[in-house]
Amino acid sequence: MSHSTETDVLIVGGGVIGVAIAYELAKASVQTLVIEKDNLGSQSTRAGAGMLGAQVEMMAAGPMYELGVTSRALFPTLREELLEICGCDMELQTPGIFRVAVNEVDRQELLTRQVWQRSAGQRAEWYEDDELRRILGDDVISATYGALYLPDDHQVRNMAFLLGLVASAKALGAQFREQTSMSGFLTENGAIVGVHTLNGPIRANRVVLATGAWTGLLGRELNLDIPIHPVKGQSLLLNSYAPPTPYTIFTHGCYILPKRNGQVYVGATEEESGFDSRPNLGALAQLSNQAVGLMPSLASLPFVEPIAGLRPGSRDGLPVLGGVPGAPGLYIASGHFRNGVLLSAITGKVMREVLTGQQTSVDLTPFSVARSVNT
Ligand SMILES: Cc1cc2nc3c(=O)[nH]c(=O)nc-3n(C[C@H](O)[C@H](O)[C@H](O)COP(=O)(O)OP(=O)(O)OC[C@H]3O[C@@H](n4cnc5c(N)ncnc54)[C@H](O)[C@@H]3O)c2cc1C
The missing domain is CATH 3.30.9.10 (D-Amino Acid Oxidase, subunit A, domain 2)
Structure with a gap:
């Protein structure tokens, strides 16, 4: 049955990136809905090894290395939070x-x-x-x-981590809908005001594409060349x-x-x-x-x-994080390639900062959507 929904932030994609953002937004009491076309975590996240390889994965100093080291440092506290909120253990080793x-x-x-x-x-x-x-x-x-x-x-077990984030975000008020595929954007006067799904439209003040390897495909409807493959x-x-x-x-x-x-x-x-x-x-x-x-x-x-x-590979190897120029209401958090689990903690944090209008704790210039998306 088709029905219409409204939310403040709609996250499309229930992999580790979308779910980490939902968790952070729920902590900040932002009304959040995650839709996932399959089951939560069933794509790249399920396949991943779970290494938090901030040093082992990086061949050179630079913004990716800095982001990785910053994210890795968030895991011990995140582990305690998830244990306290939902009793879920991410199996940090x-x-x-x-x-x-x-x-x-x-x-x-x-x-x-x-x-x-x-x-x-x-x-x-x-x-x-x-x-x-x-x-x-x-x-x-x-x-x-x-x-x-x-x-x-270090390392975690991906699905234990993901399920801990989901259970904690739910406990704090976030909502999740599986088997719900976004099929297009809802637009009004050039702004993104939600998405179409086979189960009906979903209106939202902000839409975040956390759709991993599929992000480039979804941008095409808006004539956006998002370089994620x-x-x-x-x-x-x-x-x-x-x-x-x-x-x-x-x-x-x-x-x-x-x-x-x-x-x-x-x-x-x-x-x-x-x-x-x-x-x-x-x-x-x-x-x-x-x-x-x-x-x-x-x-x-x-x-x-x-x-x-x-x-989700990106053209220059860096993730794409932030608002889309020329498409008010649309945000991207994708392109984490080999390090999405490692980078999920910092991605959740900075996307929460972006979406709540705060100064970001990391300079997002190297990861900006503007650097890579041709509109
Ligand atoms: C073999 C392998 C080993 C890896 N090892 C590591 C590692 O050790 N450490 C590490 O940090 N990273 C590792 N990674 C990378 C890591 O798994 C990814 O970077 C991370 O999972 C990306 O998360 P994501 O949420 O962006 O993507 P995904 O987990 O793919 O989630 C995106 C979600 O969006 C959904 N979606 C897409 N289109 C739509 C739509 N239209 N409507 C609704 N939902 C949609 C998909 O179904 C999917 O569930 C590995 C990856 C692989 C494949």
Whole structure:
């Protein structure tokens, strides 16, 4: 049955980004509705590994690195908040990440990274191969060219985090509607005043597109060229009652995350294949070869499932955050590519600041919609 709804802020997209914004708005008592075309968290968010890799993922200093480090620092407090509001545990694991060098070029890049990250005030320790294998066990890891240990890069379990954000936002008054797909914009005098869905129109004072890899498609109706496109990632989930190590091990083209529930997440490919999100044997065979080459003990672990999702890639690798010039009432929070879980905490915070007319706690110029959207 078709029915009409009104809300102050309408968030389109119930992945980790849309839900993190809803949580922040609900804390600020802003009336918020999230609509999601499938189930909450069912797309890129469900597929993600959950690394909070502010250091391991960044090759150079710059706005993305700053944003990542700022966001990572919000997680311990966020964890306490979610525990207090809804009793949900995001399964934050803090042993840190080893970024393992697999050849001499890799080693030199990591040693350079250690220097700039330390001078930027972060912890980053170098371990030679023999020390590394003493820590991890040489039956666990094969020979390496040394590794950079990043003790402050953590991980969460994505769906536990997402469900905690949803339950907490609901407890604070936010509303969520699944199986509700936005099919177009409601406009009046050039302003966005809501969206059309198959279940009827929804009017809103502000509309936020947090639609991940689909954001570019949705902009087309307004003749907006939003430079966000899908980048497929495939991973494997394995079972283990006792994961081979408590640390996350990250190397070229592959990473291994022991999860608190005993599972081991092995990720991830990076492929440009449009909106095809199906896992395939060739990519997964290559990934498992790389993982077993680094950590031979994985070979005997049974499969849980293959995983695939579409990361929201952006043209310059930075997320797109803020109001859309020339489209009053429309905002975008998307393009978080490989780091949407890491960046969800700061994205929720700054989008709440934008939407409530406050000074943002981070300079959003490098992430502005204006830099990238052609109107
Ligand atoms: C294999 C893999 C590993 C990853 N590992 C990590 C990691 O370790 N750490 C990290 O930080 N990040 C990681 N990421 C990236 C991270 O998962 C993404 O950046 C993040 O999930 C993006 O969140 P999102 O909410 O923008 O997108 P999504 O989770 O895709 O959510 C967007 C939502 O919008 C909905 N939607 C789209 N169109 C409409 C419409 N018309 N109407 C209503 N709803 C709509 C979709 O159904 C979807 O649920 C990984 C990603 C992959 C694929």
